[in-house]
Amino acid sequence: MIQKILAIGIVAMALLGSGCSAWSKADDTLWMIRIAAPQHYEVWVTDMFLEKSGERSWRQPIGAVGCCWKGPRGPTGAGAGVDPFPELILVNWFSYAEQKYYTKIIQVPEDLLDRMREPATYKTPMGVYSGPRHFLTIGLAPGGTVVVWISNQIGNEIEVMRMQATEVPGDPDDFEVGTKNYLEKHGDYLREHGVPMEGW
Numbered sequence: 101m102i103q104k105i106l107a108i109g110i111v112a113m114a115l116l117g118s119g120c121s122a123w124s125k126a127d128d129t130l131w132m133i134r135i136a137a138p139q140h141y142e143v144w145v146t147d148m149f150l151e152k153s154g155e156r157s158w159r160q161p162i163g164a165v166g167c168c169w170k171g172p173r174g175p176t177g178a179g180a181g182v183d184p185f186p187e188l189i190l191v192n193w194f195s196y197a198e199q200k201y202y203t204k205i206i207q208v209p210e211d212l213l214d215r216m217r218e219p220a221t222y223k224t225p226m227g228v229y230s231g232p233r234h235f236l237t238i239g240l241a242p243g244g245t246v247v248v249w250i251s252n253q254i255g256n257e258i259e260v261m262r263m264q265a266t267e268v269p270g271d272p273d274d275f276e277v278g279t280k281n282y283l284e285k286h287g288d289y290l291r292e293h294g295v296p297m298e299g300w
Contacts, residue, residue, distance in 0.1 A: 129234050131216070133189070134179030135165045136239045138300065140289045142166035142282055143193045143240050144275060145178075146201075150186035164278075165193075165240070169300070175237045175249050175257055185213050192268075193240055194275055196282040197295045201270035202244045204263060212236075212260060215250065222253035233258070240265075243297035 133150070137143045145162035160180055168174030189206040219230040231252055239247040244265035251257035272279065283290075 129217070129232050130181050131183070131185050131213075132179055132235045133160070133182050133186075134177045134235060134237045135162050135191070136169055136175045136177035136237050137165045137167065138169035138239075138241055139167050140286045140293070141195070141197045141242050141295070142286070143195050144278060145191060145193045145240075147190065147192040149188075149190040150182060151188040152184040152186050153188075155184050169239055169241070172254065174254065175239055175247075175251070176235075176254060177237065179237075189238070191238060191240070191246075191265075194270065194272075195240075195242060196275065196279055197286075197290060198242055199272040199279070201268045202240070202265040203268050204244075204246050204265035206238070206246070206248065206261070206263070209260070212250070215258075215260070220252050220256050222256060239300070241300035242295045243300070245298070245300040247300065 135145055135148070143165050145165060148160045148162050149157065150160060151157040160182075162178050165177050168176055185208075187208050189208065190203070191206070192201070192203045194201050216233045216236070218232070220233050221228060221230050223229075233250040233252045233256070235251050237249045237251065237257070239245075239249070241247070244267060246261075246263040246265050247259060248261040248263075249257040249259050
């Protein structure tokens with residue numbers, strides 16, 4: 101009887117051990133893609149399409165984005181988890197401050213996911229930890245500047261790409277109500293500071 105119990109115990113431990121080793125090898129990270137914009141320079145993301153060749157292509161709704169580009173609250177913004185991690189990202193948006201439409205196709209570098217997997221230190225009230233930079237944040241700034249960061253916490257972001265979007269035709273009247281609301285909140289700031297087209 102004791103031998104039977106020992107045998108069952110050994111088999112159970114072997115199964116648990118093999119299960120743990122498979123779990124540790126699996127990529128169970130929740131990868132996130134987010135959109136950010138500088139404070140006072142809100143945008144409306146009309147479309148975000150993602151594609152992993154041969155596996156999946158899908159649309160991710162985003163909508164209004166108004167913060168944050170940098171500082172104690174950025175870069176961060178609206179987004180969602182992605183599975184699988186895409187190779188191509190298409191972003192179309194309307195800039196309230198400029199009353200212009202932009203588009204950009206982002207070709208994700210082949211090594212970017214490996215770079216994101218490299219452990220980075222982050223802090224919580226419970227202590228200091230290390231983990232992958234699982235956030236990819238795409239910043240959309242006036243003038244069509246696009247900046248991409250990877251991070252796992254605000255403050256440890258790394259800029260990995262900087263690109264120029266293309267202005268495309270579109271009717272600003274489609275965002276008449278949104279523009280009115282935007283100007284009620286940010287009109288005074290725009291009159292004082294203008295709309296910088298570079299330096300982002």
